Amino acid sequence: MKHQNVVIDGIDKIILKHLMHDARTSILGIAREIGISGAAIHQRLRKLESSGLIAGSKLIINPKILGYTTMAYVGVHLDNASKYTSVIKRLKEIPEVVESHYTTGNWSVFIKILCKNNTHLMKVLNEEIQFIKGVARTETFISLDQPIDRQITL
Numbered sequence: 001m002k003h004q005n006v007v008i009d010g011i012d013k014i015i016l017k018h019l020m021h022d023a024r025t026s027i028l029g030i031a032r033e034i035g036i037s038g039a040a041i042h043q044r045l046r047k048l049e050s051s052g053l054i055a056g057s058k059l060i061i062n063p064k065i066l067g068y069t070t071m072a073y074v075g076v077h078l079d080n081a082s083k084y085t086s087v088i089k090r091l092k093e094i095p096e097v098v099e100s101h102y103t104t105g106n107w108s109v110f111i112k113i114l115c116k117n118n119t120h121l122m123k124v125l126n127e128e129i130q131f132i133k134g135v136a137r138t139e140t141f142i143s144l145d146q147p148i149d150r151q152i153t154l
Contacts, residue, residue, distance in 0.1 A: 006052070006053045008048070008053070008154070011034055011044065013154045014033070014034055015034075015041055015044060016154055020151055023057040023058075068114040068116055069116065070114070070115040070118055070121050070142065071112065071113070071114055071146070072112075072115065073110065073112055073113075073140070074112075074125070074129065075109075075138065075139040075140075075141075076107055076109040076138050077106075077107055077108060077136045077137045077138070077139075078108040081108065083133070083135075084108060084109070084134075087133075087135060090132045091109070091129070091132070096113045096114055096115055096120075096124050097113050097129075098112050098113065098114055099111060100112075106139075107139070118142075121142070125138060
C-alpha cells in the first residue's frame with residue numbers, strides 16, 4: 001500500500017486517542033462524548049483504515065505472566081548481505097523472536113527476543129540463532145527495564 005500523509009481533524013483525533021488507549025472502547029460511548037452518531041464514527045474509522053493510518057488492532061498479552069521475564073535485543077552480523085532473506089525466514093521460525101529490523105550501522109539485523117530466563121536466552125542464542133546459515137556472530141543486550149512503551153502521539 002502506498003503511504004501518504006493523512007489529514008485528520010479534531011474528531012478523528014478524539015476517536016483515535018480513545019481507541020489507542022483501549023481498542024475495546026465503546027464506539028457508542030465515543031459517539032455520545034463527541035455528539036455524533038455511531039455510524040459516523042464507523043465511517044471515519046473505515047476511512048482511516050483505508051488510508052493506511054490505522055494498521056490494525058490487537059489484544060496485548062503480558063509475557064511476564066506467562067513466565068517470559070527476560071527481554072533481549074540481539075544485533076545479528078551476517079557473513080554476507082545476500083543471506084538476509086534466508087536468515088529472516090529462519091528467524092521467523094523461532095517463536096522467541098518477536099521483532100526484527102533490517103538496519104544500518106553495526107548490525108545487518110537487529111532483533112528483539114523474549115525468553116523465560118537467562119538460561120533460556122542462552123539456549124535460543126547458542127542452539128538456534130547462531131546456527132542459522134549466514135549468521136556470522138551476534139551481540140546481545142539484555143533489557144533491565146522498559147520505562148517507556150508508547151505509540152507516537154497525535
